Amino acid sequence: MIELPLRQLLAYLRWFPSGTAGPTALAEHALATRSGRLWVDRAEQPRTVAVSCAGHVLLSGDPGSLEPAGLAPLADRYVLAPARFLPALGSAFDRVVPWERMVYVHTEEPAAPRLPRGVTVRRLVDSDATALVALGTDSAWIHASWGGPSRLARSGYAWGAFHRGRLLAVACTYFLGSRFEDLAVVTVPEHRREQLALSCVVALCADVEARGRTASWTCSRYNRPSRLLAWTAGFRLEHEYVHYATGTPASNRVSADRITTTPA
Numbered sequence: 001m002i003e004l005p006l007r008q009l010l011a012y013l014r015w016f017p018s019g020t021a022g023p024t025a026l027a028e029h030a031l032a033t034r035s036g037r038l039w040v041d042r043a044e045q046p047r048t049v050a051v052s053c054a055g056h057v058l059l060s061g062d063p064g065s066l067e068p069a070g071l072a073p074l075a076d077r078y079v080l081a082p083a084r085f086l087p088a089l090g091s092a093f094d095r096v097v098p099w100e101r102m103v104y105v106h107t108e109e110p111a112a113p114r115l116p117r118g119v120t121v122r123r124l125v126d127s128d129a130t131a132l133v134a135l136g137t138d139s140a141w142i143h144a145s146w147g148g149p150s151r152l153a154r155s156g157y158a159w160g161a162f163h164r165g166r167l168l169a170v171a172c173t174y175f176l177g178s179r180f181e182d183l184a185v186v187t188v189p190e191h192r193r194e195q196l197a198l199s200c201v202v203a204l205c206a207d208v209e210a211r212g213r214t215a216s217w218t219c220s221r222y223n224r225p226s227r228l229l230a231w232t233a234g235f236r237l238e239h240e241y242v243h244y245a246t247g248t249p250a251s252n253r254v255s256a257d258r259i260t261t262t263p264a
Contacts, residue, residue: 001039001050001070006030009038015049015060018178021216021238022103023080025177026058027051032176033155035147039073041065050074054144054174056243059085068092072249080243095247099220102227104235105180106205106215111232113199119163121199123207124170128160129153131167135188142186145174157181159203161196171200173208180216181208185229201233 009031016027030036036053040046041061048061050073057074059081071092078099079089089096115121124132132149135142143152152158158172168191174184183204185197208215217235219226 001041001048001066001073002043003073004038004040004043006034006036006038009036009051012038012040012046012049012051016051016058019180020177021105021180021214022182022218022241023056023101023175023243024058025175025180025182025216026053026056028177029053029145029175033146033151035145035151037073041070052077054141056080063088066092068250075246075249078243078245080241086244089244089246092250093246093248094250095245097245097247098242099245100222100240100242102219102221102240103238104217104219104227104230105238106208106217106234107236108234110202110205110234111198113195113202115161115196115199116163116194119161119168119196119199121159121161121203123156123203124153124158124160124172126150126154128167131160131162131165132170135167135170135186139186139188142170142172142174142184145184146172157204157207159200159207161187161200169196169200171197171204173204177213179213181211181213182216182218183208197229198233201229205233 017024030051030053039050041048047065050059055077057077057079063085066088068091129150143149146152160170161168169187171185173181175182185201187197205215217230
């Protein structure tokens with residue numbers, strides 16, 4: 001596939017869902033934040049379009065237009081695509097693993113969280129970029145959809161729980177759509193089960209509502225802690241879907257039976 005400048009995404013936005021909850025807000029987010037990458041199968045009158053951000057991909061169009069090697073830019077990512085793309089994906093990568101996912105929408109009042117003594121929940125500002133970095137590499141995914149800690153800190157779309165200047169938990173809008181904001185949260189391991197994540201999510205949800213949008217929540221079917229947090233924060237299940245974790249590009253043509261049937 002051919003990579004295009006992300007500024008051209010507006011011309012291809014009609015290829016992707018708009019105003020929907022969950023990761024399908026990725027295309028709108030990439031356009032709004034200029035964070036992501038855009039590919040087409042050919043420059044003139046493309047038949048297939050892909051947009052990616054933070055390791056996630058939306059793929060749309062006609063899979064018949066693709067050669068396996070053309071999908072190489074989508075290696076080692078989570079691809080959300082219609083089922084008609086599965087044979088093409090199976091031919092392009094050494095493995096394609098389905099992940100069953102759930103999308104929740106914020107519709108109910110949350111449980112009132114109790115903060116530990118000395119903890120403050122507030123919106124992140126520019127100077128909090130260093131606190132995001134201090135969370136470590138294992139938590140760097142939280143700011144990946146914004147293009148790094150500095151951009152997330154100054155975005156106005158993140159709330160954190162702080163104790164004596166240290167960031168213990170942060171919730172942010174991960175994908176910013178026109179109607180929905182899909183949220184994410186991370187807590188340092190030694191401070192889990194202290195309602196810090198819940199406190200950040202509740203504050204962020206109020207912020208999302210004040211902006212005239214609705215918060216959504218996406219997680220694995222098998223991530224029970226995330227599902228419980230979503231429910232406690234007032235989210236309710238809207239729909240389920242499957243995306244596909246791709247491996248490395250296949251060195252030789254690999255048949256579609258390389259698609260794993262056991263969900264990760």
